[in-house]
Amino acid sequence: MEIWLLILGSLFLSLLLNLLLFRRRDSSSLPLPPDPNFFPFLGTLQWLRQGLGGLNNYLRSVHHRLGPIITLRITSRPAIFVADRSLAHQALVLNGAVFADRPPAAPISKIISSNQHNISSSLYGATWRLLRRNLTSEILHPSRVRSYSHARRWVLEILFDRFGKSRGEEPIVVVDHLHYAMFALLVLMCFGDKLDEKQIKQVEYVQRRQLLGFSRFNILNLWPKFTKLILRKRWEEFFQMRREQHDVLLPLIRARRKIVEERKNRSSEEEEDNKVYVQSYVDTLLELELPDEKRKLNEDEIVSLCSEFLNGGTDTTATALQWIMANLVKNPEIQKRLYEEIKSVVGEEAKEVEEEDAQKMPYLKAVVMEGLRRHPPGHFVLPHSVTEDTVLGGYKVPKKGTINFMVAEIGRDPMVWEEPMAFKPERFMGEEEAVDITGSRGIKMMPFGAGRRICPGIGLAMLHLEYYVANMVREFEWKEVQGHEVDLTEKFEFTVVMKHSLKALAVLRRSH
Numbered sequence: 001m002e003i004w005l006l007i008l009g010s011l012f013l014s015l016l017l018n019l020l021l022f023r024r025r026d027s028s029s030l031p032l033p034p035d036p037n038f039f040p041f042l043g044t045l046q047w048l049r050q051g052l053g054g055l056n057n058y059l060r061s062v063h064h065r066l067g068p069i070i071t072l073r074i075t076s077r078p079a080i081f082v083a084d085r086s087l088a089h090q091a092l093v094l095n096g097a098v099f100a101d102r103p104p105a106a107p108i109s110k111i112i113s114s115n116q117h118n119i120s121s122s123l124y125g126a127t128w129r130l131l132r133r134n135l136t137s138e139i140l141h142p143s144r145v146r147s148y149s150h151a152r153r154w155v156l157e158i159l160f161d162r163f164g165k166s167r168g169e170e171p172i173v174v175v176d177h178l179h180y181a182m183f184a185l186l187v188l189m190c191f192g193d194k195l196d197e198k199q200i201k202q203v204e205y206v207q208r209r210q211l212l213g214f215s216r217f218n219i220l221n222l223w224p225k226f227t228k229l230i231l232r233k234r235w236e237e238f239f240q241m242r243r244e245q246h247d248v249l250l251p252l253i254r255a256r257r258k259i260v261e262e263r264k265n266r267s268s269e270e271e272e273d274n275k276v277y278v279q280s281y282v283d284t285l286l287e288l289e290l291p292d293e294k295r296k297l298n299e300d301e302i303v304s305l306c307s308e309f310l311n312g313g314t315d316t317t318a319t320a321l322q323w324i325m326a327n328l329v330k331n332p333e334i335q336k337r338l339y340e341e342i343k344s345v346v347g348e349e350a351k352e353v354e355e356e357d358a359q360k361m362p363y364l365k366a367v368v369m370e371g372l373r374r375h376p377p378g379h380f381v382l383p384h385s386v387t388e389d390t391v392l393g394g395y396k397v398p399k400k401g402t403i404n405f406m407v408a409e410i411g412r413d414p415m416v417w418e419e420p421m422a423f424k425p426e427r428f429m430g431e432e433e434a435v436d437i438t439g440s441r442g443i444k445m446m447p448f449g450a451g452r453r454i455c456p457g458i459g460l461a462m463l464h465l466e467y468y469v470a471n472m473v474r475e476f477e478w479k480e481v482q483g484h485e486v487d488l489t490e491k492f493e494f495t496v497v498m499k500h501s502l503k504a505l506a507v508l509r510r511s512h
């Protein structure tokens, strides 16, 4: 009886909260969140010149003046920015379905996403659901992720080999190796076979060129008809880049299609003998049928989905790894404590920290969490939009607008985190250990977003971060290079990277 009362009581309460928070007033009678500029587009021009870093600084100063939710007029649609964790929770988690849409893609993104036929840009609906479910259940499911453990070990050997060549004497630009390593891993998960170094480097080249080109090509989005005339060369450059990406990815996709078709024609006994087959992301895409159009994906769409998979899992993880390693080099006492923990779990002479060992290493987990809090690879989530006019924080959020959440500001909120700019993994030990990184029970940090559009790669990303940090620290002692002291200044690229890449010495710990 008491249980029933409790359930009824909480249902009633959540209904009431929902009504109070979101539908208290008809949204049409409410104003948009405050806009800092009397002449709306002037402010935009002010930061456009400085790129995303400029936008970030500008937003921070506007939030100080006008509060946690504001509007900017970047294009003809209002763009709302939220810098408050409770408002983010109210929107993304408590009212998740309404805030799960994406805005119509700008011209450049429309081409890259093959008309919004990928996960990150598709509208909230049947196509998004199909593509996202395919990725999470066919590739990112824990059992499938386990089947790629040989690949993670192979990549670890590549990394050790590269670091070892410096013999602890030559400074290493760590992030270059991390990028290559993450590409090797994700390329294998995407296309199946271990490709050779030249092929992996080609994929890395075309993908990173696309990522780093975002800010260069962004201007083409503003007035396409006009820019097609005055920035013709840049449009040509963009299409050339796209062609080169197709030239590299399409042969890999076609080779995979051939393998899948050959498998279908094989008998089950032959299949038994051919146990080396590991399912790749492309294999799963070949089978999909778009729900609205009742047709299979075309090659352009498969390229776009592969590109999203590669970008989603490489740059983000390599960026986070570099920030974490930089803090370990800058704070040798934290690195020492981490090494002691690793040694106590696997012993001094173990060749590898196995993936399961991380479960027995609370300090390792704390180091990774602190890295993601203090240096989230993305300072914003991807732009969201709402499926209907709605209300947030007493303001109107219009259906045709975009809304974004300031990830870095939320993770550095001094009301939640003591000394937010300091790197202190201890804050995740003891009481704070239970910080929920998915934000479903309340948001304190949100490096992967929150709610229905939360990053589907969160489990894989955490595994990669824990596994590579643990192994890099177990095998080498990482030391600062005189004249190249660690500098934590940020630079906005696709992710927010170190302005001066980490250079460090990797000194072997074991004699082998």
Ligand code: HEM
Pocket: 119, 120, 121, 132, 308, 309, 312, 313, 314, 316, 317, 320, 376, 377, 378, 380, 381, 382, 383, 447, 448, 449, 450, 452, 453, 454, 455, 456, 457, 458, 460, 461
């Ligand atoms: C440290 C690593 C990573 C970080 C920090 C990260 C962060 C994020 C963030 C902030 C979003 C946007 C959420 C939103 O719009 O609300 C996102 C979306 C996404 N991420 Fe990740 N991510 C990481 C790794 C990965 C990996 C490993 C994959 C896949 C292999 C991946 C695939 C995606 C996809 C497909 C989306 C779009 C989701 C959707 O729109 O439904 N990410 N990620």
